[in-house]
Amino acid sequence: MTFAVIGATGQLGRDTLDALVARGVLASDVIAIGRNATALHEIREQGFQAVAADMNAQQSIESALSGVSELLLISGSEVGRRLEQHKSTIDAATRAGVRRVAYTSVLNAAAPGLLIAAEHKATEEYLVASGLAYTMLRNAWYTENHQQDFTAAATTGKIVSNLGDGRIATATRGDLAEAAAVVLAEKDKHDGTIYELSGDSAWNYHEFAASAAEVLGHDVEYIAVEDETYAQQLQSGGMPADTAGFLVALNANLRAGLLGTTTSDLATLIEHPTTPLPAIFRQWNAS
């Protein structure tokens, strides 16, 4: 078996499976790995091999990777536990004889101050030290993280955020999945490379609101609030205090521009411009 994707049952993973097939990879040459039985069943129906395995259970990952050459390790979703899971997975990959691991990290993983960077940077370091061939896919903040703001704009004409004037160089999961598929399918061409995968341009919430207004055909007001006000608003919507605190702190990182850097790496890999806000707004508006 040539390819495996860990995290294949998630949103980025599902898009990556589709992108691999779109590039001519045979679905039967791909092992899709995750835990969600329903998603695994659907993926199997599409012709992929689908295997249940858990990064908390190393032997299950090692068995799933038997005979795999090229692995895409999509970072886990349990913040705080991910580093141990990733290390265990890299060890399992080594024992299973995997040739290369492509790892989905975060844009600017090496920059100081970014809350979510530490686990990614430490995983990157562990992967390099493992001696396996590697490719780092330092993924941008997803544009889809802001879909609910577009929905709010559509329904109330208002967007409230603590992002201030901060600029974010988001990219869609679809574009990032396409890049992951290119890197996986082209095998050793991308060995030892670190890609900083941003959208082609960065935007702030004033521009987001203006673009949403144009697509929606009505005024959209952006209301910039202080961190404390935003945290209270999230909690009054039912979010636990610690989750709200984490999101507010993350937004403060975004406000400071820590995920606002643009590069041409993503557009170069996928050989087309990245998806701009109005294009994805039109998709959301039609759905």
Ligand SMILES: NC(=O)c1ccc[n+]([C@@H]2O[C@H](COP(=O)([O-])OP(=O)(O)OC[C@H]3O[C@@H](n4cnc5c(N)ncnc54)[C@H](OP(=O)(O)O)[C@@H]3O)[C@@H](O)[C@H]2O)c1
């Ligand atoms: N760039 C961004 O803006 C951004 C934002 C949020 C998160 N992320 C990171 O990007 C990753 C992919 O994003 P996404 O939107 O596709 O997330 P997602 O839809 O939540 O998918 C997460 C995937 O990770 C798998 N997973 C989690 N823990 C696992 C474990 N212990 N063992 C095996 N599989 C495990 C899940 O499998 P099951 O569902 O089958 O359990 C699922 O396939 C996230 O996991 C996170 O690390 C990036």
